[in-house]
Amino acid sequence: MSLNPTxxxxxxxxxxxxxxxxxxxxxxxxxxxxxxxxxxxxxxxxEGMRETGGATLAITARRAETLKAxxxxxDLARLAVPRTAGVAWAxxxxxxxxxxxTPMKGPFTSERGxxxxxxxxxxxxxxxxxxxxxxxxLPLKGAAPEDVTLLDLDVAPARHGPPDFDRVVSARLPxxxxxxxxxxxxxxxxxxxxxxxxxxxKPDPARPVLTRLHSACFTGDLLGSLKCDCGPQLRGALAxxxxxxxxxxxxxxxxxxxxxxxxxxxxYALQDQGFDTVEANHRLGFEDDERDFxxxxxxxxxxxxxxxxxxxxxPAKVRMMEDCGVTVTERVPLIRGATAENKAYLATKAAKSxxxx
Ligand SMILES: Nc1nc2c(ncn2[C@@H]2O[C@H](COP(=O)(O)OP(=O)(O)OP(=O)(O)O)[C@@H](O)[C@H]2O)c(=O)[nH]1
Ligand SMILES: [Zn+2]
Numbered sequence: 498m499s500l501n502p503t504x505x506x507x508x509x510x511x512x513x514x515x516x517x518x519x520x521x522x523x524x525x526x527x528x529x530x531x532x533x534x535x536x537x538x539x540x541x542x543x544e545g546m547r548e549t550g551g552a553t554l555a556i557t558a559r560r561a562e563t564l565k566a567x568x569x570x571x572d573l574a575r576l577a578v579p580r581t582a583g584v585a586w587a588x589x590x591x592x593x594x595x596x597x598x599t600p601m602k603g604p605f606t607s608e609r610g611x612x613x614x615x616x617x618x619x620x621x622x623x624x625x626x627x628x629x630x631x632x633x634x635l636p637l638k639g640a641a642p643e644d645v646t647l648l649d650l651d652v653a654p655a656r657h658g659p660p661d662f663d664r665v666v667s668a669r670l671p672x673x674x675x676x677x678x679x680x681x682x683x684x685x686x687x688x689x690x691x692x693x694x695x696x697x698x699k700p701d702p703a704r705p706v707l708t709r710l711h712s713a714c715f716t717g718d719l720l721g722s723l724k725c726d727c728g729p730q731l732r733g734a735l736a737x738x739x740x741x742x743x744x745x746x747x748x749x750x751x752x753x754x755x756x757x758x759x760x761x762x763x764x765y766a767l768q769d770q771g772f773d774t775v776e777a778n779h780r781l782g783f784e785d786d787e788r789d790f791x792x793x794x795x796x797x798x799x800x801x802x803x804x805x806x807x808x809x810x811x812p813a814k815v816r817m818m819e820d821c822g823v824t825v826t827e828r829v830p831l832i833r834g835a836t837a838e839n840k841a842y843l844a845t846k847a848a849k850s851x852x853x854x
Pocket of ligand 1: 710711712713714715725726727730751752753754755756761764765774778808809810811814831846852
């Protein structure tokens with residue numbers, strides 16, 4: 498009997514460790530480094546790692562651009578950590594909330610040459626943990642300390658496709674807007690967030706099914722936020738499926754276009770400083786959209802639905818579905834919920850992400 502965690506399980510454990518503020522060890526190509534997420538690491542651990550010597554701060558090229566730091570590694574930069582820097586310094590580098598009040602944090606010295614693979618992996622893990630995309634990285638000469646989760650990236654590389662899912666449960670769910678339906682809960686085997694499929698009526702897989710891929714929006718879906726159009730889109734999709742008598746709504750837990758609610762609220766705070774939705778993501782160090790739509794295609798496959806009429810204004814969703822082998826016979830526009838508050842947001846999405854208005 499082996500009770501040892503598999504590589505996938507170790508990766509999930511590493512994400513949880515980072516969220517807790519623990520350091521984890523990453524290994525690849527014979528190199529090992531201790532890694533801690535800037536957002537959560539404690540002062541003591543930060544200083545312990547810095548005092549060892551040789552630690553650098555990994556930030557994305559997006560964040561480096563805002564800080565006017567050089568990103569010699571393409572998609573990321575490795576910043577030298579000043580000898581007296583505490584965790585507050587690192588947090589100010591990673592978190593743009595103070596950028597306007599304290600704009601001069603530099604000059605920054607970026608490392609050049611050498612390997613950045615472990616830094617890249619550290620940022621990917623921080624993103625997976627829905628933290629700010631920045632990590633303190635300390636290359637180790639010897640073995641990793643005991644009691645620290647050790648992730649061998651040569652054995653367990655980052656996922657390049659959607660995870661596998663277990664269908665945990667499904668039950669009948671009558672809905673005010675859509676009528677009779679069933680809710681299915683899908684749990685990824687890699688320990689990431691669960692996703693839900695709501696089948697309205699009895700969709701016929703022999704014909705293209707009216708389908709919506711909806712990304713979680715706590716503020717819009719639940720609170721009736723006027724900053725976006727998500728709530729009205731969600732209810733509009735359910736109502737249309739109810740009217741037609743059948744449909745599939747995939748509720749994907751990719752809050753904030755995949756950056757998590759805490760980071761989305763950081764983006765909202767930046768929007769209050771005058772940045773648009775895309776600029777705010779970039780200043781935080783994220784891409785415009787960090788979602789993985791392949792999850793939607795994988796769930797449709799699990800539900801046995803090969804062809805859809807997709808309710809969206811986002812051409813990227815249509816493209817991604819088709820790239821994943823889902824036939825999109827029609828794009829059904831879903832234009833709902835324009836308000837004075839979200840006018841600029843919808844205009845930015847049209848201009849920068851090609852959304853159809
Ligand atoms: N990062 C970030 N995410 C946001 C913001 N406003 C809404 N979201 C998230 O954006 C996602 C919804 O994406 P949209 O771009 O509105 O719509 P879409 O799903 O790409 O396209 P449609 O199918 O046409 O709705 C949800 O996950 C929301 O939580 C924002 O200002 N910043
Ligand atoms: Zn929203």
